Amino acid sequence: MSTVPLTYDGAASERRPLGEILHEWVTTVDHKRLGILYILFALTFLVFGGIEATIMRIQLIRPHNDFVSPEVFNRMFTMHGTTMIFFAAMPVLFGFANYLVPLMIGARDMAFPRLNAFSFWMSAFGGFLLYFSLLGGNGLYGAGSAPDVGWFAYAPLTSQTFSLGHSTDYWTLSVLLSGIGSIGTAINIIATVISMRCPGMTLRRMPLLAWLNLTMAGLVVLAISPLTAAQLMLLIDRYLGGHFFDTQAGGSAVIWMHFFWIFGHPEVYVLAIPAFAFASEIIPVFSRKAIFGYPVMVAATLAIGFISMSVWAHHMFTVGMTAASNGFFVLSTMAIAVPTGIKIFNWLATMWGGRIQFRTPMLFCIGFLFQFLIAGLTGIMLSAAPFDWQLSNSYFVVAHFHYVIVGGILFTLFGAFYYWFPKMSGRMYNESLGKLHFWLFVIGFHLTFDFMHIPGLLGMPRRVYTYEPGRGWDLWNLIVTIGALFQGAAIIIFLANLLWSRWHGPAAGSDPWDAWTLEWTTASPPPEYNFAVLPEVKSRRPLWDLKHPEDPDWHYE
Amino acid sequence: MILITGPILSPTNIFAPASTPAQTIQGLSFLVLTITGAIFLTVFSLLCYAVVKFRERKGRDAAEPAQVYGSAQIELAWTVVPVLIVAVLFLATVRVIAKIQNAEPPTGAIKVTVIGHQYWWEYRYDDSKVVTANELHVPVSDPAHPTPTFLTLLSADTDHSFWVPRLAGKTDLIPNHPNSTWIDPHEIGLYLGQCSQYCGVQHAKMLLRVYVEARPDFDRWLTEQSRPAVASDSAAQGRQVFETTACVNCHTISGTAANGKFGPDLTHLVSRETIAAGSVRNTPQNLRRWIDNPQKLKQGCLMPAMGLSDSQLDAITAYMESLR
Numbered sequence: 063m064s065t066v067p068l069t070y071d072g073a074a075s076e077r078r079p080l081g082e083i084l085h086e087w088v089t090t091v092d093h094k095r096l097g098i099l100y101i102l103f104a105l106t107f108l109v110f111g112g113i114e115a116t117i118m119r120i121q122l123i124r125p126h127n128d129f130v131s132p133e134v135f136n137r138m139f140t141m142h143g144t145t146m147i148f149f150a151a152m153p154v155l156f157g158f159a160n161y162l163v164p165l166m167i168g169a170r171d172m173a174f175p176r177l178n179a180f181s182f183w184m185s186a187f188g189g190f191l192l193y194f195s196l197l198g199g200n201g202l203y204g205a206g207s208a209p210d211v212g213w214f215a216y217a218p219l220t221s222q223t224f225s226l227g228h229s230t231d232y233w234t235l236s237v238l239l240s241g242i243g244s245i246g247t248a249i250n251i252i253a254t255v256i257s258m259r260c261p262g263m264t265l266r267r268m269p270l271l272a273w274l275n276l277t278m279a280g281l282v283v284l285a286i287s288p289l290t291a292a293q294l295m296l297l298i299d300r301y302l303g304g305h306f307f308d309t310q311a312g313g314s315a316v317i318w319m320h321f322f323w324i325f326g327h328p329e330v331y332v333l334a335i336p337a338f339a340f341a342s343e344i345i346p347v348f349s350r351k352a353i354f355g356y357p358v359m360v361a362a363t364l365a366i367g368f369i370s371m372s373v374w375a376h377h378m379f380t381v382g383m384t385a386a387s388n389g390f391f392v393l394s395t396m397a398i399a400v401p402t403g404i405k406i407f408n409w410l411a412t413m414w415g416g417r418i419q420f421r422t423p424m425l426f427c428i429g430f431l432f433q434f435l436i437a438g439l440t441g442i443m444l445s446a447a448p449f450d451w452q453l454s455n456s457y458f459v460v461a462h463f464h465y466v467i468v469g470g471i472l473f474t475l476f477g478a479f480y481y482w483f484p485k486m487s488g489r490m491y492n493e494s495l496g497k498l499h500f501w502l503f504v505i506g507f508h509l510t511f512d513f514m515h516i517p518g519l520l521g522m523p524r525r526v527y528t529y530e531p532g533r534g535w536d537l538w539n540l541i542v543t544i545g546a547l548f549q550g551a552a553i554i555i556f557l558a559n560l561l562w563s564r565w566h567g568p569a570a571g572s573d574p575w576d577a578w579t580l581e582w583t584t585a586s587p588p589p590e591y592n593f594a595v596l597p598e599v600k601s602r603r604p605l606w607d608l609k610h611p612e613d614p615d616w617h618y619e
Numbered sequence: 620m621i622l623i624t625g626p627i628l629s630p631t632n633i634f635a636p637a638s639t640p641a642q643t644i645q646g647l648s649f650l651v652l653t654i655t656g657a658i659f660l661t662v663f664s665l666l667c668y669a670v671v672k673f674r675e676r677k678g679r680d681a682a683e684p685a686q687v688y689g690s691a692q693i694e695l696a697w698t699v700v701p702v703l704i705v706a707v708l709f710l711a712t713v714r715v716i717a718k719i720q721n722a723e724p725p726t727g728a729i730k731v732t733v734i735g736h737q738y739w740w741e742y743r744y745d746d747s748k749v750v751t752a753n754e755l756h757v758p759v760s761d762p763a764h765p766t767p768t769f770l771t772l773l774s775a776d777t778d779h780s781f782w783v784p785r786l787a788g789k790t791d792l793i794p795n796h797p798n799s800t801w802i803d804p805h806e807i808g809l810y811l812g813q814c815s816q817y818c819g820v821q822h823a824k825m826l827l828r829v830y831v832e833a834r835p836d837f838d839r840w841l842t843e844q845s846r847p848a849v850a851s852d853s854a855a856q857g858r859q860v861f862e863t864t865a866c867v868n869c870h871t872i873s874g875t876a877a878n879g880k881f882g883p884d885l886t887h888l889v890s891r892e893t894i895a896a897g898s899v900r901n902t903p904q905n906l907r908r909w910i911d912n913p914q915k916l917k918q919g920c921l922m923p924a925m926g927l928s929d930s931q932l933d934a935i936t937a938y939m940e941s942l943r
Contacts, residue, residue, distance in 0.1 A: 131918060132820050132821060132823065132918055132919050133820055133918075133919060136817075136820060136822075210820075212817045216777075216778050216816070216817070217778075218776070218777055218778075218794060219777045219778070219817075219818070219819060224776065224777055224819065309793075309794035309795040309796075310794070312795070313795070314795065314796070315778060315793050315794060315795065315796065316793060316796055349673070349684075350683050350684055351684055351686060351687065352686050352687070352688055354687060354688070354689055354690075355688075355689035355690070355694050356688070356689065357689070358689065358694045380780060380788070380789050380790055380791050380816075381791045381793060381796070381798075382772075382790060382791065382793070382796065382797075382798035382799075384720075385713075385716050385717050385720045385721055388716050388720070389712075389713045389716060392709060392712050392713065392716070393705075393709050396705045396708055396709055397705060399701065399705060400698065400701045400702055400705060403697065403701045404694070404697060404698060404701075406662065407697045408694075410662075410665055410666060410669055411687075411693070413669045413670070413673055414669050414673065415673060415684055415685065415687060416673050416684050417673065417674075417675045417679075417683075417684050418669075418670060418673050418674045418675055419675045420674065420675070428666075428670055431666055432663070432666060435659065435662050435663065435666070436659065439655040439658060439659055440655075442651065442654075442655050442708070443648070443651050443652070443655060446647060446648070446651050446708065446711075446712045446715075447712060447716050448643065448644045448647050448712065448715045448716060448719060448788060449644060449647055449648045449651055450788075451644065451787070451788020451789055451790070452633045452641075452644055452648070452784060452788045452789070453633075454788075454789060454815075455780060455782075455789065455815045455816060456815065519632070519633055519634065520628065520629035520631055520632050520633075520784075521629060521630075521631025521632065521633065521782070521784040521811075521812065521813075522631075523780075523782065523813060523814070523815035524815075524817075525817040525822060525823075526813075526822060526823035527823045528823050528824075529823065530826070530898075532630070533629050533630060533631055533811075534628045534629030534630075534631075534632070535629070610683075613686075615686075618686075618688055619688070
């Protein structure tokens with residue numbers, strides 16, 4: 063099966079003019095190509111966001127450093143946050159969802175291929191606008207002004223009074239456009255999972271990855287809509303004399319916070335749930351066991367999705383809500399720890415009694431389990447509102463959410479890259495480089511984000527371009543910066559490994575991991591139509607049934 | 620380590636509380652840390668055990684391990700136990716919320732209105748006419764006879780947040796949305812903090828200094844601060860320059876024509892240890908540099924360089940130095 067000729071852009075194949083290849087990619091409506099476009103787009107922005115983070119870390123390496131001006135530093139953290147959330151994390155997860163969901167449910171494409179292309183290009187245009195602000199940000203007054211209002215852009219800092227020029231407009235428009243793209247893709251994923259499953263694939267037999275992406279897509283529709291509305295309201299305030307957030311004319315800064323965080327917290331799960339999806343596919347395969355407690359995993363996912371819509375104001379414990387409101391959000395936030403804990407226990411039980419193979423994807427998933435445990439526990443600390451009054455907006459919070467996003471989400475994402483790279487490219491990556499990437503990144507991650515908690519406990523607020531000596535923060539900031547350099551080196555190895563292997567890796571074959579879901583039944587990379595004959599499934603692990611006809615899963619499910 | 624070395628490790632350590640709200644929070648945080656620590660040790664050990672025990676070994680039977688699909692009893696167990704833990708944590712937390720948030724000011728409490736401005740703090744003592752900036756003075760509070768200070772938090776422009784970690788958790792200052800918080804420091808001393816809600820270019824240099832003084836010292840300070848400025852003759856030239864340039868549009872010096880509200884009140888400028896919202900020591904040299912071009916010391920602050928001549932600078936600095 064591995065000898066099926068590459069259907070597009072093939073390595074050894076026909077030398078077609080570059081223009082023709084590019085034209086095919088730009089006009090494509092194929093879910094696999096759009097998935098890869100999403101991923102490449104996100105990787106580009108991951109590098110931008112990483113450069114911004116590095117600039118911040120160099121500035122903070124010692125107190126009263128003057129590597130960059132305060133204005134530049136403030137732009138860096140605004141661009142870093144906006145880039146990483148809207149133009150790296152979301153697109154890369156959408157890319158994997160696009161690529162994998164149809165293959166895993168035995169479909170030939172997404173439900174709405176043209177909407178798919180439209181959504182991608184909207185997001186891409188949003189990313190372009192955000193960075194065009196570097197050239198066009200200050201309009202007539204000169205170039206070189208990116209947004210500097212922070213990634214959650216609290217009112218009234220975003221009003222015309224405090225944010226002159228056009229940098230905030232670029233921020234608003236880029237988030238607005240990417241939001242439209244995200245909603246389009248989310249609707250597409252929902253429609254695909256609901257209506258495109260192959261014969262025999264009931265909801266109870268669907269791979270967890272499809273279930274989790276369905277939940278994620280539902281959250282996107284619910285969470286991005288208020289964000290998009292808020293961006294429109296901000297534009298009305300800035301250009302049409304509206305007063306939604308104009309505190310000098312009776313508007314409310316707090317309303318913006320509610321709008322933003324009713325998006326912002328479900329957003330964490332929009333990113334985390336697909337990460338859970340990768341772990342739920344990779345951990346069973348490399349433990350050589352079926353996922354433990356499939357129905358409970360689905361229920362826990364739905365519970366997380368549901369509860370995540372009611373926790374947003376735990377970002378606002380310090381804004382002066384009543385004791386009763388604070389109490390409600392304490393309870394809802396702590397409650398979400400229960401289904402999340404259930405997930406960790408089920409992954410643990412999946413490994414229990416298995417035969418764990420330490421291939422690179424599995425290493426990243428094991429790292430994820432340990433780190434996500436810590437991220438969840440610091441989350442519980444932050445959910446105790448009075449503790450949060452100390453920790454909120456300090457470096458402890460920055461460390462906490464990077465533990466979630468890097469230690470949790472990015473780790474499983476790296477696992478996903480290595481796991482599905484053979485399927486996407488038809489070639490194996492280099493295992494030694496993969497392991498080197500893992501260990502370097504583990505070292506860098508822990509140097510940076512373990513030690514970043516400490517200055518927060520010692521009173522260092524976030525978003526400061528410099529700090530006073532004598533506060534006991536110096537050493538920790540130095541270590542954090544050193545860790546960032548390790549992470550940078552690991553990312554370079556990762557990109558080099560994928561790039562080199564794309565053209566020089568050994569052929570992967572259709573099923574290099576001896577795995578059990580439908581994407582491994584077709585060629586690597588899959589032909590444009592995915593499956594010559596639509597598969598028919600009788601259990602959650604159709605390839606297990608095929609490989610073990612004497613003991614198929616459908617005997618037990 | 621952070622817990623033991625307390626203020627030695629950092630003057631802004633949240634685990635070196637010196638006031639009831641911060642102490643109460645520390646008590647809750649110890650409970651939370653104990654519970655989360657126990658969960659961490661349990662799950663961490665299980666994960667380590669599983670990864671080591673069930674790793675693939677060379678030479679062992681390569682057949683697939685036994686397939687286990689789930690267990691209702693086990694799922695129930697690891698659902699119920701976390702629910703119970705959450706219940707305990709929730710109840711402990713709401714008690715502390717109520718204790719801190721619903722506290723009423725006793726008679727004898729000091730009341731101060733704090734107004735956040737882009738990159739400095741304004742303090743208005745409600746029961747006297749005292750207005751000062753950046754350095755808050757409060758009396759020490761004896762736990763037997765508490766004299767806490769209650770703060771009303773307002774903002775003149777963007778969002779800010781008042782955070783002195785050793786005294787209390789942070790509370791935001793939001794325009795159009797008055798907030799309040801309180802502190803009752805038990806020990807005399809200087810407590811540091813800084814703005815902890817991003818408020819613009821110089822958010823980083825919007826530092827907080829709280830001077831906790833014995834009651835007689837505090838009362839003396841308050842009396843001195845309530846007097847108008849006494850201009851010495853030697854500073855008459857500087858006063859004239861001050862009052863005839865744009866300085867008066869933003870700054871107040873009580874007892875003079877200067878009554879601007881945009882910048883800090885300068886009536887008793889020399890009584891403060893710092894300028895530029897706590898970021899620069901208040902010495903004549905620094906003051907002169909600041910007046911010459913504030914942007915050099917605090918780039919992006921809202922006070923412009925006035926383009927004064929050397930002799931005007933000397934005169935204004937001399938005048939400022941007379942504001943005791």
